[in-house]
Amino acid sequence: MSAVFEKHDFDVFKIDGLENRMSEIQSRIQPKFELLGQELVPFLTEQLNEEMHLHIARHARRTINPPNDTWMAISSSKRGYKKLPHFQVGLWDDHLFVWLAFIYELPSKAKIADSFLTDFDDVIQTFPEDGWISSDHMKKEAKQISEMNEGDFMRVLERFKNVKKAELLVGKRFLPSDHVIQNQEELLKEIKQIYTKLLPLYKHGIKEQNR
Numbered sequence: 001m002s003a004v005f006e007k008h009d010f011d012v013f014k015i016d017g018l019e020n021r022m023s024e025i026q027s028r029i030q031p032k033f034e035l036l037g038q039e040l041v042p043f044l045t046e047q048l049n050e051e052m053h054l055h056i057a058r059h060a061r062r063t064i065n066p067p068n069d070t071w072m073a074i075s076s077s078k079r080g081y082k083k084l085p086h087f088q089v090g091l092w093d094d095h096l097f098v099w100l101a102f103i104y105e106l107p108s109k110a111k112i113a114d115s116f117l118t119d120f121d122d123v124i125q126t127f128p129e130d131g132w133i134s135s136d137h138m139k140k141e142a143k144q145i146s147e148m149n150e151g152d153f154m155r156v157l158e159r160f161k162n163v164k165k166a167e168l169l170v171g172k173r174f175l176p177s178d179h180v181i182q183n184q185e186e187l188l189k190e191i192k193q194i195y196t197k198l199l200p201l202y203k204h205g206i207k208e209q210n211r
Contacts, residue, residue, distance in 0.1 A: 002184045003035035010176045013093035021066035033072035039188050053078045085205040092140050096181050098191050099171040100198040108209045113161030115208045124153050126201040134169040
């Protein structure tokens with residue numbers, strides 16, 4: 001198996017029933033996350049000079065409704081990732097996403113957001129020009145960075161600070177038809193480039209969290 005994503009991988013979300021869909025996610029998608037993790041965890045560990053750890057979403061709390069997306073996360077904690085800034089790769093039924101994620105469970109979310117607003121000019125320089133921004137990891141909706149202005153960025157960061165459930169996810173999205181996700185070498189190269197661009201934002205967030 002190689003870590004490439006083809007149309008049938010995205011079709012897993014058309015499968016009815018929690019058990020049947022999870023079975024396909026576990027057999028079809030999660031091994032690809034493991035392969036990506038084998039490359040991306042050492043890469044981030046080296047870049048950050050800190051041991052990083054792979055987490056694959058198990059969707060263990062679900063008892064009835066099957067997941068509409070699935071993902072892997074890389075964080076500095078072996079125990080979890082949701083309370084830390086972390087890196088993600090995952091799938092919805094119509095796109096693959098590569099995020100640096102600051103989600104609502106961050107205990108220092110408001111403090112991190114305030115720091116991003118204080119250093120606004122530097123922060124927006126870390127956003128990939130051809131990338132995307134989302135304010136909710138549980139929804140598909142995201143905005144293209146190229147179509148946003150400084151006022152839009154400011155509003156996203158202010159909402160991230162002031163709204164308890166608001167989040168900040170920055171990165172890129174790819175269609176099932178995009179060639180780059182159908183070639184493991186190209187996909188890994190692309191993900192590493194995205195993460196490299198976002199490393200200053202990650203370091204900024206971690207610094208504030210630890211302050």
